[in-house]
Amino acid sequence: MEWFEDIYGREGLTMRERVIATIAMLSVLNLESELKIHFVAGTNAGLTREEMEEVIIQSVAYGGFPKAINAMKGLKGSREGAERVASVISGFxxxxxxxxxxxxxxxxxxxxxxxxxxxxxxxxxxxxxxxxxxxxx
Structure with missing residues (x-):
């Protein structure tokens, strides 16, 4: 996985910014198992649960509501995640x-x-x- 190290080792973004970008992309791509790994990476990079929620919510316009619910489920647990996305989006x-x-x-x-x-x-x-x-x- 040398190429992975080359990409993540670049200097253009901080590790925190890389994890934010990765969570956003994986949310839009609906890759739930990979998201779970990056939620842990996000925590390790200093992201709060609320910040990761916001990244997922920002992906709704690009990936769709169902994908955001799936991502939120991975972060918060099945029912709670879907309810969180629904409450934030309905507030808009x-x-x-x-x-x-x-x-x-x-x-x-x-x-x-x-x-x-x-x-x-x-x-x-x-x-x-x-x-x-x-x-x-």
Missing amino acids: AGRTLPFMGIYPKPRIVIYVIKVSLERRDVARHMYKNFTNMRSSP
């Missing part, structure tokens, strides 16, 4: 977020997540439409 629904004027599509993602918490059948339809829209320029 009534808020104007700072990036809304710059990036209009996250507004749709937040709305889809809110609806998915309430009505899964409607959320599936909305997700299909969002996926089609996201792939267009």
Whole structure:
């Protein structure tokens, strides 16, 4: 695994920053077993549980709600993790977020997540439409 040492030994980021990036990527890729290893690495690098939660929550717009729930389950345990993601995301629904004027599509993602918490059948339809829209320029 010499290549791994070469990558992790680079000087561009601190170990803490590398672990944050890795947790974000593994969350989006839905690699739960690898995430568990990096949650331990995160703790060893000085990340708090709350910081790792926030990294997962930030990945929702890019990886989707189900992947964030899976990542949170790995961090916190099955039911508690899903409830934590749901509570944080549903709190966004009534808020104007700072990036809304710059990036209009996250507004749709937040709305889809809110609806998915309430009505899964409607959320599936909305997700299909969002996926089609996201792939267009």
